[in-house]
Amino acid sequence: MSNLNFFKRRKSSTGTGLGAPPAKRTRVEERPSESLNGNRDAPVEFPEFERGAYEPDESQDILFQLLECEDASKDSFPSANPIPSASSPLIRLFGCTPTGHSICVFLTDFYPYLYFPITPNFTNDDIPAFLDVLAPHISKITITSTEIIQDVVPLMYYRDAVQRDNEPARYSSFLKLQVQEPVMVGRLAKILEGADELEGVKEWFGKGKLYDVTVYEWNLTAEMRVMVDTGMVGGGWVAISGNKYRHVQQSHQRSSRCQIQVICRAADLAPATAHEPMADDTLAAKSDNRHGEIAPLRVLCMLATNLIDEYPDSNTKNHSPKPQATRSKKRNASNTPSTPSQPIAPHSITGFISCLTTTSHTLTASSNDTTLIFAHSTTPERIRSPSNSQTTRVLMYPTERAMLSAFQSFLNTYDPDVVTGYDVSEQIMGLMDRAERLKVPKWGYLGRLPHLKAKGSRKQIYGAGWVRAQRRMAGTSNREFKILELTGRIVLDMRQIIERDERLRTYSFAEAIQLQLQTSKEVLSTPTLTALWLESPETRRRVVDYLNRDVRLCMQLVRKSAALISYLEMARVTGLNISDTFHRGQMIRFWSQLFRYCKKIKTVIPTRTDRNEGQMTEGPLNIAPVAQYNTKDPIAVLDFRSLYPSIIIAHNLSYDTLLMADDRSQLEETDYEKGLGPIEAWFVKSHLKKGVVPAILEHFLDERRKVKKRMEETTDPTMKIVLHGRQQALKVSANAIYGFTGARESKLQCLPIAETTILYGATMLGDLIKEIEKTFTKANGFAVDCKVVYGDTDSVFVQMSDTSVQDAIEYGKQIAKKMSELWPDPIQLEFEKVYFPYILINRKRYAGLQWTRPDKPDKIDAKGIESQRRDSIPLLGTLMTNVLEILFPRGKTNNRELLTDCINEEERQSHITTAAEYVRWCIGRILKGEYDIGEFIATKGLWLGTETEDYQAKQIHVELVERIRKRQPWRTFQDGERIPFVYTTGGTKGHEKSEDPLYALQNGLGLDYLYYVRHQIENQLTRIFELLLPPSQVTALFTGDHTRVGAGKPEGAAKGIATFFQTPTTASCLGCRKKVPVDRAVCDDCVPLIPSIYHRLVTISNDIQRRNVALHAICRQAQGSRAWPVLCENSDSDIFWKRAKAVRDQERAAADVLRLEADPNWLAG
The missing domain is CATH 3.90.1600.10 (B family DNA polymerase, palm domain)
Structure with a gap:
């Protein structure tokens, strides 16, 4: 299996096994997941994670921070409505009180409506007759109320000049039509837009009662309509006065999981957030000045981690991986697994769900952070506790089904206001798919309404047509992503936020951590985690530590980015739901602001269809x-x-x-x-x-x-x-x-x-x-x-x-x-x-x-310039950055008393010369193969699609995707996904040379360094140096003697049967590089120099070894233990590639020493 890293199983022992430091042993909590019905797979409760008790008192005011306002009339379940007799469509509000209690408010007496223009001649006496002539055309629409609204003006061109001329005072009277359900607004609007052609209605235009068919304010959603009319804003505070609401206390009437569930009229809501830009002055008087305050929101940060299923043909059975022997694989020089000749599709199961609970979503970690790791195994054993065992618990279940049921039970018991994680939408939807495959009963009800299942949809920011019109897409991301709806909860997907705000190469979790937190993260592949989990209690402890670190790093990412605060404040400014500011674009933001301000100045907004x-x-x-x-x-x-x-x-x-x-x-x-x-x-x-x-x-x-x-x-x-x-x-x-x-x-x-x-x-x-x-x-x-x-x-x-x-x-x-x-x-x-x-x-x-x-x-x-572009190789960015550092000196020099003074011509030429020499030196190193493969990885996005037919010409990364599919038929790609690649020595054109970096490393494919110089470096550096040097000297930077060198061997072992028939006939002298017989290490001229050559080779070997030790020390720091072997496969980290190169260099240096010692003239030297 390509890119899979099964490790040879080591025998379990009663000792520490991997040399892990001693720690207090704690018993893993074994959760059988028994229900009242005796079903082992039914959810269990977690009473210790419930919110604090709440005593209802209808005489007391209720204050809460609004997290979501939604149209409840869309529900298809009658049980969703605690007052089924209500004639108006219900609006649900979800929020959190200052004391941390969750609340669900059902609003009544709210009807969606629209405005239709009428002339001043249209009076209240005309309303019944107008509805009568309209009735045949609106048989499926229920109009609940009709009234004439005056002293409002439409948002359109300047009209005062017309009224000065004593023309009819139009645009001052409107018919406000309220309907029974939100869906009826659009239907009624479409009928009224053709009113001048409707039988019985068109005559009203001739009577001077109607004059225009423009319909106003019908395309506002029900939730936005009620938020505009009441003055509520997403993330803002809302007050309900005592005795203005009714508690729903009977359990059979409760339709939400919230602690507080009340019913009140929309007119009895009072926004309590002052100083909102679009707030009405009359609302400020009701405010208790809670601007900027944030409720103690419960946050659940979660990550799901897969394991390899050892029973691929029985996925629906109630089983977990058993500790069976795993076949060992032969390793190459880079300590990465070789690729089997036949592709074998890995079958994944959900191995772990890591959860971190907290109410601290800003700044540093809080003492109330608690980590729960849900795991499953048929043979639960004792595991050494993590370093922070006081706040980390491992919950072990006998089956994957039981684990999934327990996780759902925990989530609903903890009742988070915010669910976050890296790619959390994709992961939860993956859990839903897995639960469906395992036939876990009633799984997926993760929102605050027990009768509504979580919903997911796919979305892309830009359409294919727009993307085709762009010259390039280097400055943005267009990856297909998933939108997850958990009713009443905010889903904050950090991957989607990072993709919008930052320009990364792959957008992996490890790369995001490196960028935001300036720290390296250990990455263990799915096969590696599987092998460690099945091996011994010590290796299981390592897995638990790994999962614990990951979920805590993810929460650090949330805090560092202040993403929750940013979107909450955006909601307060725009008046939208918090989720709308996250998932929707700029248009809807101003649309909401426009309605709020126009309502304040008594202006209605026309609707364009x-x-x-x-x-x-x-x-x-x-x-x-x-x-x-x-x-x-x-x-x-x-x-x-x-x-x-x-x-x-x-x-x-x-x-x-x-x-x-x-x-x-x-x-x-x-x-x-x-x-x-x-x-x-x-x-x-x-x-x-x-x-x-x-x-x-x-x-x-x-x-x-x-x-x-x-x-x-x-x-x-x-x-x-x-x-x-x-x-x-x-x-x-x-x-x-x-x-x-x-x-x-x-x-x-x-x-x-x-x-x-x-x-x-x-x-x-x-x-x-x-x-x-x-x-x-x-x-x-x-x-x-x-x-x-x-x-x-x-x-x-x-x-x-x-x-x-x-x-x-x-x-x-x-x-x-x-x-x-x-x-x-x-x-x-x-x-x-x-x-x-x-x-x-x-x-x-x-x-x-x-x-x-x-x-x-x-x-x-x-x-x-290329130092800022992610579709160029990292080495080019390094070269550009260092060239600029030379050309823009920050320190004082002998030629300038002050750094702020002008640079004279002598110093200027010195900087240019130094920059040119640096470039020559780097190009020489490139062609000698002295840089690791990580410096040559570029990425490109699948902007138009994942198939070759989506593109008019052959693309480097698209052709690579096709080759990967042939090797790994199970591999899937998403629209907009960024594909990393390197140029290898095979082929002549760029799309023929492209290869997956890990595949190139594992299979010993050499990089085409000359191609990199000519196509990735030369043109880019020329743009700068043509401003500094004459054309002939610029050309000499890339064609001089320093370019006449050969690259080293590929970074990995040679593959294929042809290697068995290769018989080398000559070799190079280790002293002067002259050709010598294959059984010789030095030429005759260098025999007297054997001691000095040996000393040089040993020194090089020791330097490489020290470098290798230093790199492994960095990796051990990232993995949290100096005792465990380094198994990290973080290909987004330069340390991973430096480590692979150090291993290769170490082997070559050792081989040179052995070759010298085997030379016939060794003793003579």
Whole structure:
């Protein structure tokens, strides 16, 4: 089996076996999983994990943090409704109280509705007649209430000019139609949209009662509708006054697992989170100022781990792996298993479920963290306790079925508010599949409603059509992922968060841990875990420690990323459910914010049912940089603060300020300004009417300033995290509004707003460049001559001749302040940083030593070059980074008194020469094979699909996938999955050379180092060095004598029967590398040098051995024990590949020593 690592079974002994340190032995809890019905596989209860007791008192107020609001009318089970006689659709609220009790609130007396425009001539007396003529067309729709709403206006173009002209006062009256069920809203809307053609209804247009068929606010989901109308926000606090609710106490009426279950009217809810940006002023009076507080949410972090099933033909039987002998496999030089000639599909079973329970979801680990490891075995034995045995328990079950049942029982007893883990959605759905295959009764009911099974669905961020239109997909991820719904619980999948926020090569758990926590994680393969679990109590203890470390690392990842806080604050800002901010995009966020603000100002929003055909035709200004390596003239980077939101506010761009062409004559020319773009448009200025969109943006920007001020003032580290998450949510929300107005997928696209915004930005950038170069010159009295060498969207790079970094910082601030006066508030140009020295290569490709203060540099900042790209090999990133470190010195030199001074020509040439020599040295090492294979691994994503037919041309990674499938027919791939690969010596084209790194290592396939130099390194480094050296010298970097060397042997043992027929005839002298007979180690000239050659070989061997020991020490630290052998197979860690290379080098060095000792002239030397 390729990539499977079965270890030779060692005999069990009464001693410590693997030399594990002594520890107190504790008995593993053997849980037979007996039920009241006598079924061994039925769930057991875990009373010690239940929440604290709650005594209901209907006279007391209830306060809770809202975790989820959902439409309960979708349930198909009558038992889901504790009040089946209720005529209105039920809305369920789930939350957590300040004391940590779970709560489920059923809302009654709420009906979904829509608005339909009517004329002022339509009166209350007309309502019965209108419903009568409408009735034949809505036979399956129940309208529960109809009323006329006045003093509201639609969100559409500016209309005051029309009313001044004494035209009929339209758009001020609406018919509000409430329906029985949420699904009826859409049906009714579609009928009303064709009202002008309906028999009996179309006559009302001629009577002057109706005038338009636009339906307003029908495409709001029931849960969003009730949250908008009541003012609730996801993650916010909600209050219910005493005697305004009723407890559901009878057990047969309880339809949730929550401790508190109440029924109340929607009108009796009072949001209790003050200072929400979209909050109504009247709601703030009811607030007890709980802004920023978080309830003691129960968090369950879990990981499921598989084992190899030794009974592949009896998967449905109630069994667990038995300690049978495992066939040993011959190992190669890299200590990894060889591949059998015939592929054998491994059958996996769920071996373990590791769980960590906590109520501390920020900062460091809490003392209340408890780990439970669910395991199963037919022969439970005593296991040495983990190092933190006080907080870690191992629960052993006789079968996998019993273990799965117990886990479900535990989860529902613990009743977590948040379920998290790395790829937790995929893992729980895998458990559901496994439970179904094993026929575990009633498994999968993991939410807070015992009658609703967990649901999962697959999703991709981008469609295949959009992906095909992209030139490349290096900057994002499009992996297919699963959405898991556990009713009443937040599912926080850390893999999906990492994929959105970070740019990794494979997105494995180990790589995420390395990036976020800056620590290496031990990785044991499924066969390795199986062998260790079956071997002995000592090796079982190692498995338990491994599982315990993994789940604790995962919880550290959750805390370090502050993901729960970030999405909770995003929900508070946008008003959405927390899960919606996690799984849905930017459009829905502004859609919610728009409804909230419009409700506050009595404005209704039209609903568009036609697909937007228009799309953006304009783009931001991007000026090509002046390509250069500059060590003399610093550049100050200036950028506009919140450019697009500021433009929208400054120019009052909104749906309701858009002026119709015919209405301009009713206004003064000073009352409006012309929009930009291919669509002719005008917008009234704010002194006539403040637009809705600018008003919302002002809320966000003002609130963000307040939050950032509070961040500076607070000393509470937890509150700092909360506030940071909030200000980030406000920033993201504000920046997304521009996209909402221009996207084709938008529910309210308005191209005049979007194109005017983007063209104003481009115009401002162009004007800024001209003004800087005209104003800030020595001729005009400025200290230095300024020239803009690069401009992109919202920033400019201002080059200042013959000045220091300290002065450039000061001049940059002066320029930003002066230029800000050119535009109306809140548009403001800000100083960001200084680059010196720096390299400008092309658009969005540059690097420089960054300064924000004159005393010391911040870092080397690189954008768009290969050191930042994951589809290039790690070695190229290392080369680029080190070249930049040479070209951008951070320390003082003999030629400069201050680091901030200009670099003279002598020092500049010295840096260039050093960088060139470094590149020559590295290329020589590459061609000699002195780097480990891990430095040559690149990854590419399966963006268009997993089949070759999905691609027009042969792709490197897609062709590799096909070869892997032939070797491992059971292997599956997902859309968007990133495939690691290396280039081997086989084949001539890139797609023929690509191979799986582990397969290449295990099978001794040599890498094509020359191909790497020519196709992965040369072109990329040339882009930099062509700015530093003449063309002939650049070419010499990759074609000189240093390139005329041969690579070492492949990293692994040779394979195939051909190796038995190879008879070497010559060898190389260990002293001078001349050819010598195969039985000789040195040539005649080097015989006198045998002692020195031997000393050199022994020294090399000792150095390699020390390096190998040091690498193993790092691995032992990661595995938590210095006594256990290193079995880690973390291919995302450079240590894994360095260790493999060290083993190979050690064997070669030992072979050279033995060869010298066997030379006939050994004694003579």
